[in-house]
Amino acid sequence: MSHAVVFEGVRKAYGETVVIEDLNLNIPEGNIVVFVGPSGCGKTTTMKMINRLIEPTKGRVLVNGKDITKMNPVDLRRGIGYVIQQVGLFPHMTIAENVSLVPRLQGGKSAMDVNKVDLLLETVGLDPNLYRDRYPGELSGGQQQRVGVARALMSDPPIILMDEPFSALDPITREGLQDELIRLNQELHKTIIFVTHDMDEALKIADQIIVMQGGQVIQQATPDQILRRPANEFVRDFIGEKRLSSHQSWVVEDVMLRSPVKMSPKKGLAEAVETMHRKRVTGVVVTDPSGKYLGIANTADIYDRYQEESLSLGEVMRTDAVTVRAGTPLTEAISLVQEAPYGYVPVVDSQGKLAGLLTRASLVDVLAKPYLEEVSAGA
Structure with missing residues (x-):
């Protein structure tokens, strides 16, 4: 340089x-x-x-x-x-x-x-x-x-x-x-x-x-x-x-959303759209009845094939999305969230079950917490 x-x-x-x-x-x-x-x-x-x-x-x-x-x-x-x-x-x-x-x-x-x-x-x-x-x-x-x-x-x-x-x-x-x-x-x-x-x-x-x-x-x-x-x-x-609120020792569970919107792979696309509209989200996580993570489906994935009425969520979901294991240090997971095309990354446990969702919004909320507490204290 x-x-x-x-x-x-x-x-x-x-x-x-x-x-x-x-x-x-x-x-x-x-x-x-x-x-x-x-x-x-x-x-x-x-x-x-x-x-x-x-x-x-x-x-x-x-x-x-x-x-x-x-x-x-x-x-x-x-x-x-x-x-x-x-x-x-x-x-x-x-x-x-x-x-x-x-x-x-x-x-x-x-x-x-x-x-x-x-x-x-x-x-x-x-x-x-x-x-x-x-x-x-x-x-x-x-x-x-x-x-x-x-x-x-x-x-x-x-x-x-x-x-x-x-x-x-x-x-x-x-x-x-x-x-x-x-x-x-x-x-x-x-x-x-x-x-x-x-x-x-x-x-x-x-x-x-x-x-x-x-x-x-x-x-x-x-x-x-x-x-x-x-x-x-x-x-x-x-x-x-x-x-300087230190997040160095945090793991993804400290930040993730613990109740993400999830659906069965058997659900139809119209049902998925209705659920996303009602929950005000742009995507859903697909799991089997035992809670095992299968994939994610975003509005773009669904709308691309929405006219095909016979299709189920399992047939349009993405199975190649990046996931992160529970217990992963937050510092290692942040870059994954930043690079994720949808702005979120599913968190799975050691059995492959969905544990939560790491989103850009959840990261911002946690990182901003010291500022919000200071403002609240001074109000």
Whole structure:
């Protein structure tokens, strides 16, 4: 994996006050990498050293393999997009003028590429015909942030720095912009370095999270790795106990539905449809009179041959569906549920009898339980 940004033994001090101490860090190319930590931990200072808004006291910062101290700061910054919380749009300029600011500074008014401006506005979810000629004061906070992202993308930089860009927005707008950022980077494959103090935001958008404390990196890992194996008590406390409810020792019986809708293989297809409608399910599990699992039948399986009145459920059911044995650790079964075409997996005991059904919905209900209990307690 190539690295877009590398810190080598970086230190930053203001007189006797050390903000960053011996920072060694590799930021992979094409990822959303989120710096997270409490106020004063050094995350914003670290990010600002990438585009030389802050100069390191000691050590080297490499951007795309080049020592940034050997680069012209203006040239460096033109190759790095920058989005901040306050957006920084110029109120007397139109949205098109704001988006095209950098090329116009370089080449004058003639450097405005209206087609590219329109494309970028569409990319960030703004209709150019509606917004191109408006002024920032006519836009909501969320719309202004979208313009800020479009401006950062204008020069097609490989790296974009984002310093708490969504923190001043209301929760619904913020969530929408987080979704937009994830979608954008799936299309554009930029290296996005994002600073936040909000662990929920970091877990949602990051490919990698860098947890900082006291000017040092405490842990760098994927969101899943951090949730499963926090490096120390600081990380554990910062993540919060509600996210660390351990399911590592659980087995499928702790989660499965114990009374799934089941039917005899002798039942007709019209009976199966009526049962699914009444029970509000999209499929049934087929068992023999002793409860032995035989197969599953989904609405698609039934409707494909519904006109053949002589057919029974046993003749259209699928016998090749994946099953899981009772006692299987939940961690091993989750991927089976995720990959199951119908969204559920039958659980069978050692005698082959149906014990229950593992569904995506049942997994969500259990994993969300700590959050629901917290909300209930605070109500």
